Amino acid sequence: xxxxxxxxxxxxxxxxxxxxxxxxxxxxxxxxxxxxxxxxxxxxxxxxxxxxxxxxxxxxxxxxxxxxxxxxxxxxxxxxxxxxxxxxxxxxxxxxxxxxxxxxxxxxxxxxxxxxxxxxxxxxxxxxxxxxxxxxxxxxxxxxxxxxxxxxxxxxxxxxxxxxxxxxxxxxxxxxxxxxxxxxxxxxxxxxxxxxxxxxxxxxxxxxxxxxxxxxxxxxxxxxxxxxxxxxxxxxxxxxxxxxxxxxxxxxxxx
Ligand SMILES: C[S@@+](CC[C@H](N)C(=O)[O-])C[C@H]1O[C@@H](n2cnc3c(N)ncnc32)[C@H](O)[C@@H]1O
Numbered sequence: 001x002x003x004x005x006x007x008x009x010x011x012x013x014x015x016x017x018x019x020x021x022x023x024x025x026x027x028x029x030x031x032x033x034x035x036x037x038x039x040x041x042x043x044x045x046x047x048x049x050x051x052x053x054x055x056x057x058x059x060x061x062x063x064x065x066x067x068x069x070x071x072x073x074x075x076x077x078x079x080x081x082x083x084x085x086x087x088x089x090x091x092x093x094x095x096x097x098x099x100x101x102x103x104x105x106x107x108x109x110x111x112x113x114x115x116x117x118x119x120x121x122x123x124x125x126x127x128x129x130x131x132x133x134x135x136x137x138x139x140x141x142x143x144x145x146x147x148x149x150x151x152x153x154x155x156x157x158x159x160x161x162x163x164x165x166x167x168x169x170x171x172x173x174x175x176x177x178x179x180x181x182x183x184x185x186x187x188x189x190x191x192x193x194x195x196x197x198x199x200x201x202x203x204x205x206x207x208x209x210x211x212x213x214x215x216x217x218x219x220x221x222x223x224x225x226x227x228x229x230x231x232x233x234x235x236x237x238x239x240x241x242x243x244x245x246x247x248x249x250x251x252x253x254x255x
Contacts, residue, residue, distance in 0.1 A: 002189050006182035011132050014183075014196045015090060015107050018130040021195045022070075022091035030071055030097045036230060041074035043124050043154045044246030045235035048222030050077065055152050055218070055250050059083040062119040065144065067108045068126015071097035089126070109137055113144045120150040129155050132183065132198050135211030142212050142253050151214055151251045157221065157244040160234070161199045167236030172243070202247070209251055220248040 022029075036042065041050035050056060056064065060082030066075040072087035076099055079085055088104045088111070089095050095103045106112055108127035121141050131137055141151055162178040164171050178201060186195040200208065202219075209216050224240025231237075235245045 003187055005185045005187065006180065007185055009132070009183050009185050009193055009196050011109060013193050014131050014198070015109065017193045017196055018127075019090045019107075022089075023093040026070075026091060026093035026097060029094075033232065034071065034097070036232075037071070037073045040077045041122075041124065043220075043248050044222060045228075045230070045232040046222040046240055046246055047225040047228040048220070048246065048248070050074070053220065053248075055220075055248070056083075056120050056122060056150060063117065064120045064122065065111075065113070065118045066126070067111075067121060067123045067141065068128070068130075069098075069103075069123075070094045070126065072100040072103065074122065074124055075102065076100040109140060111140055111144055115143055116146045118145050118149060120152070121145055122151070123153040125154055125156070128153055129197050134198070134200055134205065134208035138208055138212035138214060142214055145253045147253055148255045149253050150217075151253065152248065154246050154248040155205075156197075157247045158199065158201050158205070159244060163234075163239075163243065165234035167231045167234055167239060169238065171234055171236075171239050205247070205249060209249065213254070214251040215254055216249060216251050218248075218250040220250065222246055222248065 059078055062083045064083050064085040066085055066087045069075055069087035069089045071094055075085035075087035086102045086104055087100055088106050090107050092105050095105055128134055145151055162174045162176050164175050181199055184197045185193055188194050221244040
């Protein structure tokens, strides 16, 4: 019977599920959120954007990689500022929505690039939330960054895992444990895994960054913009007024 579970699930099953799920839902996702995401490099539903934060600057002449790029809006935006950015995603259907030329379909766990070629790697809610073993994935991303280069990624703020995924007031009362690291898993009628999300606490993320031999430079918890009236799943102006929804980890590969 189809259902939801909190249980362990390995990387291969998670990646296979992500690929099929995002292929099947790409059209809907881009219909719902495309206009919002087309506004630049958007780090999360709060509306925090690279134009204001400039975490990846300087752009002109730099070479970057966006992982879990979806329709590559971030890469396309940085290209307007003079960067050359490859956008990579596991889902062909997500990449098909891109208005950008440098596209690669790949699993973010194993990048088809040589060592130390990018000035920066970034990801807005891409790949990492859908995979176990964040330390190993980040180490692979670090491999392709030049010494001194940056790795910046945003994910659902870990505190959200203790609250129901609702944009309304019931989403403001903690119902689960922040410390429950079991992945969220959806299964179909045959018991096959069709969707996964993997939770890490703030401390777990910092541990994974250390395992990958990266230095954490900034942890940004963007506040909900007053001009932003959208509801995006469990994210909303109401919840945004009370709880962080996104965590942006800005790291550096040591020299
Ligand atoms: C929430 S969407 C984010 C897309 C885009 N960054 C944005 O902000 O709209 C997550 C993306 O991660 C991609 N993804 C999931 N697992 C992946 C993996 N193992 N390797 C590469 N991309 C993956 C999905 O295909 C999807 O495009």
